[in-house]
Amino acid sequence: MPTNGTDLEAPEPGTGRSRPVRLNEPSGLRGANGIAFGPDGLLYVAQFLTGRISAVDIDSGEVELVVPPDGPLRTPDDIAFGADGTMYIADVAPGRVWQRSPNGEFALVTDAVVVPNGITCLGDRLFVNEMRSGGRLFELFPDGGSPVLLTEGLAYGNAMRFGPDGRLYYPHMMTDEVLRIPPEGGEPELVVRGVPIPVAVRFDRAGELFVLSCDAAGTITHVDPETGGTSSTVTGVPGLDNAAFDAANRMFVSSFVRGSITELGERGRTRTVLPPGLNGPFGVTVDPAGRTYAADHFGLSSVSGSDGIDQVDVVGGTLPGLPRNVVATGDVLQLVDISGGLHAYDPVRGVSRGRAAGLGELAGIAADSSGRVVLAAPERGQVLAVDETDSVTVLAEGLEHPVGVTLDHHGRCYVSDDRLGRVLRLDEEPVVVLDGLGTPQGIAVSGDELFVVEVEHRRLRRFDPATGTSTVAFRELAVETLPGASGTGSNGEPDGSGRPSSFVDLAVAGDGSLLLAANGEGSVQLLKIDAEGTGEW
Incomplete structure (x- = not known):
């Protein structure tokens, strides 16, 4: 019996x-993907595998859970802040883009994007791309309106950023390229090729261009946007996912492999903000x-x-x-x-x-x-x-x-x-x-x-x-x-998330x-x- x-x-x-x-010590973050500094000076971290968003004090290392896993998000991967302090979140598996007001209220921006990942703002304008073969790049309208297609044919888009020239720079992860396009759309222009698995494109406060690779070595490539010339640094942080620069132009990187946050200083110096977990x-x-x-x-x-x-x-x-x-x-x-x-x-x-x-x-x-x-x-x-x-x-x-x-x-x-x-x-x-x-x-x-x-x-x-x-x-x-991904996005196509x-x-x-x-x-x-x-x- x-x-x-x-x-x-x-x-x-x-x-x-x-x-x-x-x-081992408990993980401070339970994964670290997209990162962005908020208006309060805290570093906000999207945690794809556990459906959370946390805020990190980069000096003390203290972590505050901002969005718990039982909220509206399932697989947050990249985040960006608008000029008014609104947080925008790419929720990969269900194919949704969200906005979170400064007082914590959520609203859906769109569910018409397949595996949305890279997300960024230009003033009060919002842009997102798709992490898939044949992906698309859109401008979105949080107050209503259908997404406007800027370009398509992306070979797995990811974290992107506007440069000092006013153009939007974004990676093609599967072809090891970085491209750029005007915010109104048009023909994309190749910036550089041969960057290993480019996962994030970032500009520091001086306008210098850095491309992160999600390889085992933790490669970061400095690119001259005009000539395409490059120089690379190996950080030793495997699985780089994203980077953010604070008001003092200090560079912080996240690792999706280790769930860590690291400050990268001059001449290869590093400081651990949150240790690997x-x-x-x-x-x-x-x-x-x-x-x-x-x-x-x-x-x-x-x-x-x-x-x-x-x-x-x-x-x-x-x-x-x-x-x-x-x-x-x-x-x-x-x-x-x-x-x-x-x-x-x-x-x-x-x-x-x-x-x-x-x-x-x-x-x-x-x-x-x-x-x-x-x-x-x-x-x-x-x-x-x-x-x-x-x-x-x-x-x-x-x-x-x-x-x-x-x-x-x-x-x-x-x-x-x-x-x-x-x-x-x-x-x-x-x-x-x-x-x-x-x-x-x-x-x-x-x-x-x-x-x-x-x-x-x-x-x-x-x-x-x-x-x-x-x-x-x-x-x-x-x-x-914790719930796993369903395997399909909001439009019924494979979500490509791979979340177990x-x-x-x-x-x-x-x-x-x-x-x-x-x-x-x-x-x-x-x-x-x-x-x-x-x-x-």
């Missing part, structure tokens, strides 16, 4: 049992040497209690794709990306081998000693297995929404279904072993017991299959559920402790479970 998840609870907190141990994390694993890895969508990190975060690799480096989840099999990591691919990835050599593709959206991942990898495919309602020959088989199908998977020492597979609130064991037919749970996601077997994260209740539940006993092991975990659905992963360390992807604060946490059956606090 299945056991109801609320039947039996462990003793209340205050019993002296251990708290979770953070392996994790955007999710979305997956966690530990290898036989005890090294813990976190799959963080834009990159792969190693975390430890002593060293904090070490960036192993980033998108634009040698990663085979945007990492969704990861499990260690010896010295190799089995990595799944958001496009439904499985790769065997060597984090030391930075090389990978594709094992399977086209598996759909994936969430949980597990592996056994034979080399078999098991995957949860929630939108397909399937649990898949990839054997040592890379052959894919279906272990179960017709499930509602399987997200977490784990294997016990007998090779039996357990699956969590976060919509039905169940944990199933995959025998010849799926068997319900736990029911009545609150959004169960990450699951793991340690010893002879099964552990599952109930995201809705922010707790870890412990289950003994032999006795059917279920207890609450930890409460008040730093986990949350929320998933809280759980893994087992070498000593039997548990590793939690604490996506509510951007950390990996170590949960030590005592012999009495709980580590609750």
